[in-house]
Amino acid sequence: MKMPAFRRLVFLLPICLLTACASIPRVDRSLSSPDQSSRVKYLVLHYTVTDTPRSIHIFTGHSQGQASIHYLLTDAEQPVIHGIVDESRAAYHAGSDSGWKNDRQLNLTSIGIEIVNAGWVDGPNGRTWAPFPEKQIDTLIPLVKDIMARHHIAPEHVLGHSDIAPQRKQDPGALFLEAPCGGRPGAVAGRSRRGKPTHSIRGRTARPCLVPAQIGAAWLRRPAGR
Template sequence: MTRFLPLALFLLLLAGCSSGPHIDKRYVSANHDSREQFIVLHYTSTGFEQSVKLLTHGEVSAHYLIDRDPARIYQLVDENRRAWHAGESTWNGRTWLNSSSIGIEMINPGYRLNEDGQRVWYPYADAQIDELIVLLKDIMQRHGLGPDAVVGHSDIAPQRKVDPGPLFPWKRLADAGLIRWPDAASVERAQAVYANGLPDATWFQGELAKFGYDVPRTGLFDEQTRNVIAAFQMRYRQQRYDGQADAETAALLWVLNNSRRS
């Protein structure tokens, strides 16, 4: 039996070598924060069963999926792993946000086309948004994220995405303290000023960029700029998101950007 002892010692030493380097963790730097800087909200465009299939065995993924009936949160990817939900994207100068964001998909069909070819959007379930708010509060607290961290897919990719759509209740997130919301009285005063003289395209492009959008600096109200304006309006003026620059949109932008500076 003793002749097997050298082999046992050899295997023990080999196991020790394969366990990796010894790392001394007694010193901890104070200069760090979470790798996750943003939370991106999506709708699935399809039902629960198909969404689970696509998000677990397809080419896309998300960290969380929230069903609507019953309202339930499913974690599909660990937060310390990268999920494939954002695609080509930009926000606040950061690009390809898969590496720096947490993706949340919500079961919602998105929209259908009526006989006139117009989009008819589907609302979100109240209980589903209740669950989302609880989840957002938890994620933001754990990662030390502020009110500018929560964005829609349409915000980070306005040239190709429209989710979570104009019926997503951003105001409920604001009321829960999760995102900033413009003061109505300040917007009214600013709108009266801009009604007497609308800023030009260069101003709009600059203010949209300050807010976080990737917007062309052409000095023109071109299609790309109108798409970005529409994405902004879908958050803050959901009754009309036509992508047209007007006094109310200018006022909303100005108030929001100045509230961020104060």
């Protein structure tokens, strides 16, 4: 007598499951080697040029182009850090034309952080940049320090998108270099035309501000908000 289709399915399902399990080899992970390192060499900072809902829409794969990020920092009253792409995987944030020194295609060797910020607009009085709220910067600092520590990222390898793709990018922008430092006047830092970091101080401050292309060791020793 012919077996009904449903009974055949019930009969075959355990066999299929057993076959699938048998095809996955068992891997013993008890051994390791000291001769290895993180794939991550750089930390790249961006601004989104849009608001939080649109940023989430873009970086969770709902836009037309390929765009993703490891972390998205919102501009809410209490900023939220969204972890979107795992650090062990490459996110599409730097661009295929990105480069720093002798390295190219930095998507493969970097972690990216997008900071929700409107960017800039050109008006009759020139270009106006959107400011970064103090709480947003103070939320960013521990994240940057943690990533640097875990992946042993050199301070000079913390970069802005404009550093690695200067022909097409301006982020994280001019005001990022002058982000609030505990509500006090802060350090202004940038690059000379030869690529060397330059610094100047206006007023007094308890800590320098975050600099895309250069975070000094003294800055790293200071906790956020102080």
